[in-house]
Amino acid sequence: MSRTPPATPATVALSAAGVQFSVRSYAHNPRSGSYGAEAVEALGVDPGRVFKTLMVDVDGTLTVAVVPVSSTLDLKALAAATGCKRAALADPKRAQRRTGYVLGGISPVGQRQPSPAVVDESALNFASILVSGGRRGFEIELAPVDLIQAISATVAPIAGLTPRA
Structure with a gap:
């Protein structure tokens, strides 16, 4: 029995591009302190395989950074990977307007306005x-090379240290 995945801009874009993917859903807890940690726990997967999407202002250009939820984003490494000088996390409202997604559900795929993208090399x-599949509690599982191609991303070592609990 085949089940059609929920339609989000991310699943629509991947389907249109012919990318093979599967969806993984869980009941999002609005009181969760970390969307990524919640996904890891709810889905029971290696935290190194679950990646968060961060919108970053890199010298005035909104840029997508995709790093493991088990790590932080190294802003200096991201700036260097893009050939720029400065990087700072984007204003959440600006990120939501640009992507068309809500925080905790920002997918690197199917954003309202495409942005340059960098995926951490550990994905490989x-x-x-x-x-994220475009909603809180909704993840897309796919080959990292397919993600990189789908969002025209570069690959670089942009993950920082693992945060301490």
Whole structure:
């Protein structure tokens, strides 16, 4: 029995591009302190395989950064990877307007306005990774090379240290 995945801009874009993916859903807890940690726990997957999407202002250009939820984003490394000088997390309202997604559900795929994208090189260590599917509690599992191609991303070491609990 085949089940059609919920339609989000991300799933529509991947389907239109002919990219193979699967969806993983869970009941989002609005009191959760970390969307990424919640996904890891709810889905029971290696935290290195679940990637968060961060919108970053890199010298005035909104840029997509995709890093494991088990790590932080190294802003200096991202700036260097894009050939720029400064990077800072984007204003959340600006990120939501640009992408068309809500915080905790920002997908790197199917954004309202495409932005340059950088995926952390650790994604290539896995046959498949999970990224937000465009809603809280909704993840897309796909091959990292397919994600990189779908969003025309560059690959670079942009993950920083693992945050301490």
